[in-house]
Every structure is written in C-alpha cells, then in structure tokens.
Amino acid sequence: MNGVAVRSRGVTTGQVLSLLLLFGVSDWVSAAIRYAIPEEARRGSAVGNVVADLALDLGRLPGRRLRVVSGGNKKYFGVDLTSGALLVNERIDREELCGALSPCSLSFEIVVENPLELYSGTVEIQDINDNDPVFPSSQARLEISESVAAGARFPLESAQDPDVGINSLQTYQLSANPNFALDVQTRVDGSKYAELVLEKELDREEQRELNLVLTALDGGSPPRSAHVQIHIDVVDANDNAPVFNQSTYKASVRENTPSGTLVARISAYDLDDGPNGDIVYSFSSHTPAKVRELFALDSATGELRVKGQLDYEETKLYEIYLQAKDKGAVPGVAHCKVLVEVVDVNDNAPEVTVTSVYSPVPEDAAPGTVVALLSVTDLDSHDNGLVNCFISPGIPFMLSSSLKNYYTLKTEGALDREKAAEYNITITAKDSGSPPLSAVKHILVQVSDVNDNAPRSSQDSYDVYVLENNMPGIPILNVSATDPDLGRNAHLSYTLLQGDTTFGHLFSINRENGTLYVLTSLDHEDQVEFNMMVQVQDGGFPPLATNVSVSVFVTDLNDNAPTVLYPHPNTTATYTDVVAPGTPAGHMVTKVVAVDADAGYNAWISYTLLQATDPSLFSVGLHNGEIFTARQLREDDAPEHTLVILLKDHGEPVLSTSATISISVAEMVKEVLTDLTDVAPANDPRRHVTFYLILAVILVSAAFFITMLSVGIFKCYKWRQSRELYNSSRSTTYRTPGPFHHIDAVRGGFTPPSFYHQVYLTTDSRQSDLLCKKPFTSSPLGSRQGTIRNGEPGLYHQIVGTASRLPTPAEVM
Secondary structure (H helix, E strand, C coil), X not given: CCCCCCCECCECCCCCCEEEEECCCCCCEEEEEEEEEECCCCCCCEEEEHHHHCCCCHHHHHHHCCEEECCCCCCCEEEECCCCEEEECCCCCHHHHHCCCCCEEEEEEEEECCCCEEEEEEEEEECCCCCCCECCCCEEEEEEECXXXXXXXXXXXXXXXXXXXXXXXXXXXXXXXXXXXXXXXXXXXXXEEEEEEXXXXXXXXXXXXXEEEEEEEECCCCCCEEEEEEEEEEECCCCCCCEECCCEEEEEEXXXXXXXXXXXXXXXXXXXXXXXXXXXXXXXXXXXXXXXXXXXXXCCCCEEEECCCCCCCCCCEEEEEEEEEECCCCCCEXXXXXXXXXXXXXXXXXXXXXXXXXXXXXXXXXXXXXXXXXXXXXXXXXXXXXXXXXXXXXXXXXXXXXXXXXXXXXXXXXCCCCCCCEEEEEEXXXXXXXXXXXXXXXXXXXXXXXXXXXXXXXXXXXXXXEECCCCCCEEEEECCEECCCCHHHHCEEEEEECCCXXXXXXXXXXXXXXEEEECCCCCCCCCCEEEEEEEEEECCCCCCEEEEEEEEEEECCCCCCCEEEECCCCCCCCCEEEECCCCCCCCEEEECEEECCCCHHHHCEEEEEEEECCCCCEEECCCCCEEEECCCCCCCCCCEEEEEEEEEECCCCCCEEEEEEEEEECCCHHHHHHHHHCCCCCCCCCCCHHHHHHHHHHHHHHHXXXXXXXXHHHHHHHHHHHHHHHHCCCCCCCCCCCCCEEEECHHHCCCCCCEEEEEEECCCHHHCEEEEEXXXXXXXXCCCCCCCCCXXXXXXXXXXXXXXXXXXXXXXX
C-alpha cells in the first residue's frame, strides 16, 4: 500500500501505515480502513489505494459513483477513479485540527452505489517537527534572598510547543553556573516544566546578581529550541516563607458552570509579622495562558473561581499551579497544585447526518430495500452520549443499526404509489442524558410508479340503442375508463376485438378517447343486435388490459310498407277464389296474407275493404285479412266480384299497400277450372309437360340406385334449404311450379282450416288436375315477428322464407 513518507527517528522517508479491518457487520457497511500520513503533506499526495484495500473492481468504479464523504466544510481527501488512490485535497495542519490531542485523526466514509455500500475509514495525521518551543517572554527576573537554604526550588516559566509526541517539548537546559542546578519535572498530561534548584547558598556580598540562560529543547531530529534570559537578584532574606496547609487541592465542577462559581479555596500562612507575613496568592509563572482565561484567583482570599466557559469535551482535567508570596523585602514563596475535574453535562444534542438517500423508490420494492444511510454523533460522554434513533410509526419504513452510530433506513412493508406518492420521514435521535436532548432530521422519499393497475371501466358492459337508417360516421358511445397509475402506465388506448370480421366495416373506435362510431347505415331488418368487445389497454410494460362488453341494438323505424304474399300482386296470372251460390253469411271465402318487415307497432297490419263490386256482399277482418260473406249469396248476385283491400301498418308515418281479390260464384268447380284455363298463356314454352314428366320418372328411377352417401348429401341439402327458409325474413313469391299454373288457396281459409284446395292447371285444360282437401301443414317457419299471440290483436305475420316457389305436388305428397 502506497502512502506519503513521514519523518520518524532520523528516517527521512517511511511507509504509511494502513490497516484494513474487515468485519461483516452489515449489508451496507462492509469494512473499515485506517491510514496514517504526516501533516503538511502536499496536495495530490497518495494516502493509500482504497480500491485495492477494499477489494473493489476498478473497472466498475465510474458506474458505481464512488465518492468520499467527510464532515466539516473542507474536503481533505478525494479518490482518483483511474488508479483507485485516496489523495490529499487540502493542506492538513495537525496543530490546527487537533491542538494538543494525540493521536489526531480524520474520519471519512466511502460510498459506492449499484449496489449501495458504505465503507468507513480513518487517516491518522502524524505530527512533524514544524514548530519551535516558545517562552512567554524573552526575559525572566527572580529575586532570591541570600538566606535561602540550599535545596530551595524556584519554578521557571514553561515554554510551549504545539507539536506532540517526540516533537513536543522534551527537556530544558541551564547554562553552567556554580549555584543552581536544573530539575525538569513532568506533569500528569506529559508536559515538561523546569525548576531551579539552589545547590549552593547565595552570598549577596559576594555576588549581587546572576544571569542564566534557560534553553527549551523538543525531541525532533534535529531538535528545535528556544531561549530565555533569567536575571536573578540576590536580596536579603525573609526568614519565613509562606506555607500551604496542603500541597494538593482537588475539586470538581460541572461544565458550563456560570462564571464566578467558586471552585476551591486555598490557604497558606507565614510566621513573619508585618509585610513579611502578609500573603498574596497568584498563579505560578508556568501556568498556561488557557488556564488563566478559564479561572480567576483572588489574591487576598485565595478563592479560585470559574472565569471562562468550561467544556468537558475539550478538557476533562485541569492541573493549576498556584503560589503564595509574602510582602517582605525578599518575599517568601510557597507553591501548591489544584486539580480541577470537569464533570460532563448533557449539553450537546445529537447530530444526524444523512450520508446517502436512494429516492425515488419503486413501489414494488421488496421489504428490506435500503433507502438511506445515516450516521449519528453526540459529543457528550457516557449516557449523555448514548444515542437512540427512531422514526414515527404508521409508515412502511424501519431503522436498523448494525454498527455503532450508523443506521440504515429500509422499507418494512409494501409500497403503493397510488395511496402515497411520497413520504416525509422524520428521524428523531435522542440521547440518554437527563434531561435528554434530541435532534430531528427529515428525509423526503418519493415512490416511483410501477404498472400494477389494470384499466378500470366505469361499467362492465354497455347497451347502446341506435335508430336504423342512421347517418354513417356518427358517434354512438364513449367508453369511459381510468387507470390510477402514472404517466405511460396510465395512458389508455381503446381497440375493438375482432370477434366478427364484419364488425370492422360497421364500427370503429377512437384509440385515444374510446369514442365508438358506426361507419355505415344500419338496418333493423337486416340485423337487430351487434355484440362486440372493447379492449382498454394501458401503456405500461408489460401492458395491462380490461375488456368491456358493448351491445348495439338497432331500433326499428317504419321504413317498410306491408307486403302482400297472397294474392301475389306482381303476376300476370289472375287468382280467382270460388264460392258456391247460396253460401250463407259469415262464410270465409279467402284470406289476404301480408307481412311487414318492420317490428312492433310498425309491423301491425290492419285490413279494410277499399273497393268492391258489391260492397254489401263481402267484409274483411280488420286484423287478420280474412274475407267473409256479409250476407247469403243470391242468384241475382253477379257471377264475378273484384275486391280491393287496403293494408296499413301502425307506424309513424303510416305506410300502406293494396291487394286485389277476384271471387267467382260457381256451381261446379270443373266449370271454374274450365274458365280459369282460358287465362293460361297461348304460347307457353313449357307445354310439353308430358315429355318432362316421363323424363322426370326416368331420372327418379335412376336416382333410386345412388349410394347411401348420395342420399345423405341430398338430405343435408334439404336441411340447409329448410334453414335458409327459416332464417329469411323476406316474402316468398308464388309462381307456377314447373309447367303448372296453380291457385294456392291455403291462405284462403276454407273450412276446415286444416285443409286446402289446390287446382293445378296446365296450358292444356284437358290435362288439368284438381286436388281437393289435402291436409294442410302449417309452415315450419312460424312467425319471427309475433303472429297473433297472447291476445295481440290483428298482428299476423307469416314469414314464408326466401324460396321463390311453393312446394310441387310431388313434394306435398
């Protein structure tokens, strides 16, 4: 490990001490390292390679944001990310930083991220011999009576050296003389002071004064020194010197004690009388100036009182040297020592330092995720310096400590940004003093959004009613949805799920706002209901979606007039119903069959007799279209009757149509048939019906031998044909099957209703057949639009199907 050289015991360069203390005490405080460098190291000097000592990957340092964190305003150290070396950034003066304290050290923390780790470190600042010893003054004067006996001691002013250790003041030297020797003493704090020891009694008559040189030396190499001139006046002796009643006094005082508080009272006595017995108390000459600033001594009473502000954290024990001197011509002097112990008071509140904060925190962060690193300090000692930290309850965070005075703020429970987007966490540090002092630190932790909420629709399904024949492109619905997430996670898009490919041509939805449009004009008669699914999807990753069911109902308009099914209005053939002469009143002659493609009231049809050859002879049912004889037929009634029936629906506006009915009054059906054959076309290309019938018999005989597979295919075809007939809502046009013309009186309602008359006519009346009273099977199609049921008056709709012909006689049989 590289470092800056230090001077020590004659060696000009040395190796920096580095100690790596590894202990797994935390998931984020991984290790503690210690270095040592000399003070006044130049800027840019390497302290040590922290990357190598902490076993970090040098290549990953730029991405991990390694940095050095230290207290105070000055940043004494930095890290070179290219080499991993810890460098000196500022001038370091040990005496300025620590004064007389030894050892002197600077603490720092190294923070790296991804993952977040904290390493603590300490750099010991080693002293170099850069200060000379200094005496308070360049000259000192002593008055010593010639009567002083050998062995008397005279304290001398002490020199001060701000260096410590071996570089501090180590000894004193006295210039050669015949009377005095020098005795160097050591205080309890290790500092040195000198006393003159009289070895040979003075003789004023022989020598009135002496000039000595006192030299103070430190332990540096080479040593530094300071000199003071000592001038000694030899005076006549004062026989008795003051005497203290004890040589050492002890006292204790609380720090922050108010100025003027009595600390101790010293007492001395002198057996002399008069001025030689009057005692004056004072500080000894070698008492440090700092002590004189903190304490005051009453020269007359010997009371030692507090003068300045005492601080336990700065100095715990003061050693004060006092003297008592009489007022004789040659004053006698006595010395004593007062030991003042400073008692700690809880006068320092804890200090909380936030080393690093990881914010924002994802709302899906697992419990135990580190959010912040904290350090706590308290300058007091013992219980006054014992600090506990806690946070306010009711939040999903916790504090844990795995190293003294260091805490981690972690998540304790699940976070939910939708409930709380940020937390202003209050951290309280409280010491154990009496009364306790506390400090508060606020940390703002923001919670970042995660796509954990699917879109929510205001309702699960929508029913929309649209009038048929609508304008294309109109909006019919706005699908409303919300997402409690944030940003892209809450950006919603709307799409139609293509369950039915035709819906894409009929409907579209605005992707941004969920407005549903109908692209074409809808027809109630074509399709009444459309069911589709709208998917609402957010923009998160992965995206979340919700499906909403939409049902569009096409409401009916009266846009279809009644359609006459029987008699068919668009045929060249004349449909004639036959009634026998003398038919009584109330006999149903025939029936007008009609349908209306609309629904509800728009499809209710009413029948009225608009025009008749004899209006008194026939009447029509208002709601069913059945034509009855209004009275008994007479012989003088006309043989041919033409009725015009008006059919109206109940819509708004009312739509109508008319049907023409021809009724013949005849005795014999054969006569009617003979007359009817006259209306057949003269040149019908299908007159060779016999040939076709023979050919059909041959083909049917051949089909008898077709395999069972062909039979199955044929039946499948018949089934499909019946389904088409069932699903169709359009009217069936009646036409002549094959070469026949036929009059279908099924709807005529001849009694009984379960029978009908069919008259099959060929172009040759001699080949015509009459089929009578065949059982009538009602159409399997039923009525899609509610034929007279449950007492609905006059509503008679019968959907025959999409086939354009009636069954042939063979099919009926």
